[in-house]
Amino acid sequence: MANANARVDRGADTSSTAGLWEPTPEGAAIHRAERVAVVADLHLGYEWARGAAGDCVPPHSLAEAVARLERLLVRAPIATLIVAGDLVESHRPCQRTEADVRRLADWLGVRGVRMVLLRGNHDRARPEVPESLVVDGWTIAHGHRPIVGDRTISGHFHPVLRVEGISAPCFLIGPDRIILPAFSANAAGCDVRTAVIPRDWPRSGLRCLASTGDELLDFGPLAGLRTSR
Numbered sequence: 053m054a055n056a057n058a059r060v061d062r063g064a065d066t067s068s069t070a071g072l073w074e075p076t077p078e079g080a081a082i083h084r085a086e087r088v089a090v091v092a093d094l095h096l097g098y099e100w101a102r103g104a105a106g107d108c109v110p111p112h113s114l115a116e117a118v119a120r121l122e123r124l125l126v127r128a129p130i131a132t133l134i135v136a137g138d139l140v141e142s143h144r145p146c147q148r149t150e151a152d153v154r155r156l157a158d159w160l161g162v163r164g165v166r167m168v169l170l171r172g173n174h175d176r177a178r179p180e181v182p183e184s185l186v187v188d189g190w191t192i193a194h195g196h197r198p199i200v201g202d203r204t205i206s207g208h209f210h211p212v213l214r215v216e217g218i219s220a221p222c223f224l225i226g227p228d229r230i231i232l233p234a235f236s237a238n239a240a241g242c243d244v245r246t247a248v249i250p251r252d253w254p255r256s257g258l259r260c261l262a263s264t265g266d267e268l269l270d271f272g273p274l275a276g277l278r279t280s281r
Contacts, residue, residue, distance in 0.1 A: 072086075073190070075230070076268075078121075078127075079091060079232065080232075081223075081230055084128055088130065088131070088187055090133075090136055090205055093172070093207045093208070093234035094117050094235045094236050095141040095239060096117065097113065097141045097142060113141075113238065133165050133166070133168070134185070134187070137173070139174075140153065140174055141174060143174055170182060170185065172194035184199065190203045191205070193205075194208050195208035203229070205229075207231070207233075210239040211231055211233055212242065213244055213262045214243045219241065221263050222244060222261055222262040223261040223263075225261060229258065244260055244278075258275075259271075260272065
């Protein structure tokens with residue numbers, strides 16, 4: 053991807069923007085001291101939801117999520133994985149999706165990782181799941197509703213950066229806000245350069261860190277990307 057201002061290597065110091073939270077190329081934010089990783093928008097069961105609508109999509113969402121998580125666990129010792137909403141694609145009951153969720157929880161459990169779920173707009177069938185929690189002073193929630201907190205981590209918008217015909221999932225990171233990319237490749241994405249976005253984003257000191265899959269590239273302030281289009 054061209055025109056990157058700087059390259060953010062694995063384990064880069066992001067203390068100037070997001071405290072102890074470290075973004076990773078897999079699409080997670082990790083807090084090494086707390087041994088916590090936060091992801092959002094896994095959309096498990098995407099293929100089953102599409103199949104119910106008459107499409108033929110091969111199984112893939114669970115395998116792709118596990119592959120990314122496997123790379124993430126190599127990167128840092130994680131004891132808790134927080135899924136900040138939209139664990140599943142459809143809020144409609146689906147036995148195959150529920151089986152995928154159990155398989156994911158079992159896979160994590162074998163590796164000593166506890167999965168904590170927060171409710172997103174696709175998770176309406178899970179009223180027992182809370183909407184937010186706080187880790188080290190940061191309020192984590194899905195982001196489909198206003199979040200009460202001075203420092204927040206959220207998903208929901210599926211931010212991507214499209215440059216010269218290439219599309220890459222990206223983080224938007226500032227002093228008191230982290231907006232996560234979708235952990236699922238099925239999420240179409242909101243182009244942070246051209247899409248309609250919340251009005252306060254460009255004024256919030258957010259930087260765009262785009263993932264190549266192996267590393268993150270720093271494209272600088274979101275405000276500059278918006279004015280350069």
